Amino acid sequence: MTANHNLDQVTKRYRVAVTPLVSALSVNSEAVARQYQPDVRELVDDENALQDPIGDSAHSPVPGIVHRYADRALLMPLTVCPVYCRFCFRREVVGQGDAGVLSDDELRGAFDYLRTTPSIWEVILSGGDPLALSVRRLRRILDELRTIPHIRVIRIHTRVPLVAPERITTELAETLRAAAPLFVVLHTNHADEFSDEGSRACATLVDHGIPMLSQSVLLRDINDSARSLEDLLRRCVENRVKPYYLHHLDPAPGTQHFRTSLTEGQSLVEALRGPVSGLCQPTYVLDIPGGHGKVPVGPAYLELLDADHWWVRDVHGVRHRYPDDSGPGSSQAG
Numbered sequence: 338m339t340a341n342h343n344l345d346q347v348t349k350r351y352r353v354a355v356t357p358l359v360s361a362l363s364v365n366s367e368a369v370a371r372q373y374q375p376d377v378r379e380l381v382d383d384e385n386a387l388q389d390p391i392g393d394s395a396h397s398p399v400p401g402i403v404h405r406y407a408d409r410a411l412l413m414p415l416t417v418c419p420v421y422c423r424f425c426f427r428r429e430v431v432g433q434g435d436a437g438v439l440s441d442d443e444l445r446g447a448f449d450y451l452r453t454t455p456s457i458w459e460v461i462l463s464g465g466d467p468l469a470l471s472v473r474r475l476r477r478i479l480d481e482l483r484t485i486p487h488i489r490v491i492r493i494h495t496r497v498p499l500v501a502p503e504r505i506t507t508e509l510a511e512t513l514r515a516a517a518p519l520f521v522v523l524h525t526n527h528a529d530e531f532s533d534e535g536s537r538a539c540a541t542l543v544d545h546g547i548p549m550l551s552q553s554v555l556l557r558d559i560n561d562s563a564r565s566l567e568d569l570l571r572r573c574v575e576n577r578v579k580p581y582y583l584h585h586l587d588p589a590p591g592t593q594h595f596r597t598s599l600t601e602g603q604s605l606v607e608a609l610r611g612p613v614s615g616l617c618q619p620t621y622v623l624d625i626p627g628g629h630g631k632v633p634v635g636p637a638y639l640e641l642l643d644a645d646h647w648w649v650r651d652v653h654g655v656r657h658r659y660p661d662d663s664g665p666g667s668s669q670a671g
């Protein structure tokens with residue numbers, strides 16, 4: 338078998354797409370290109386890989402909904418994206434099959450679930466990229482959500498502002514603003530993704546009063562250096578996008594070559610603490626495989642010394658004895 342034949346296997350298995358802007362950025366940036374270029378290593382067998390790495394299906398009461406935490410649920414109105422990331426954690430669903438969007442019946446079922454589940458305070462539009470929907474369709478979804486009194490907050494996870502900034506029109510920004518409080522969480526993994534057009538798209542959203550956060554995935558040979566992470570996080574803040582999560586890579590099939598260890602992740606995050614503004618600090622999180630949820634896995638700075646004291650490590654690695662008046666062990670004493 339030739340390498341080309343193998344590449345055909347990859348592109349048959351997982352969809353490939355980039356936007357004109359992303360292919361232009363890829364010319365000058367390996368870090369952008371590698372996120373989207375199919376690679377024969379995607380065929381490598383990985384015994385730790387999972388079809389459904391973060392256990393979405395275990396928490397999906399009806400099509401289009403993942404409800405893992407009482408107060409918030411994902412609504413996934415579509416399974417297509419303007420670009421396909423080679424490390425996508427939902428790659429066995431996103432960009433697969435031909436449907437692409439929820440049918441009207443399925444969408445009604447999803448809204449019924451949201452309407453009849455009063456614990457849901459926040460709805461997170463994800464997928465698929467929700468900003469790949471037409472403004473008309475998106476407005477219908479947001480309007481419907483706004484008729485449900487217990488849903489107080491909406492969040493949209495998207496790559497669109499940086500990969501297809503032409504979609505961030507005034508009409509779209511006004512539509513999102515009308516659904517406030519609505520947060521846009523930008524998926525970005527490298528400073529090179531911030532083109533002038535992309536920065537303008539972020540500015541359009543923020544200027545319309547839409548708060549923006551970022552989420553990034555720690556990726557081998559793309560952003561796994563302190564320098565590269567620092568550049569990315571600073572660029573986010575310079576664009577008024579507050580870093581929210583740095584995700585440890587989920588074990589989706591064929592993504593092993595993007596993997597770093599938790600130890601590497603922790604030391605990268607540790608290197609940022611101190612030299613880099615607190616505004617730039619994301620929480621380093623792991624989504625525990627099997628649907629057990631996200632937990633922070635950043636470096637620990639506290640260590641129990643005795644019943645009344647902790648060791649606290651400073652950013653230079655020096656430990657300091659910290660007296661805890663109420664007693665760190667008191668809660669477990671009994």
Ligand SMILES: *Cc1c(COP(=O)(O)O)cnc(C)c1O
Nearest residue numbers: 403404405406409410411461631
């Ligand atoms: C990641 C995720 C959320 C959002 O979690 P936050 O910690 O609030 O960002 C909600 N539901 C599911 C199923 C998720 O995977």
Ligand code: SF4
Nearest residue numbers: 418421422425464465
């Ligand atoms: S934008 Fe998100 S959902 Fe779409 S391919 Fe990339 S990681 Fe997957």
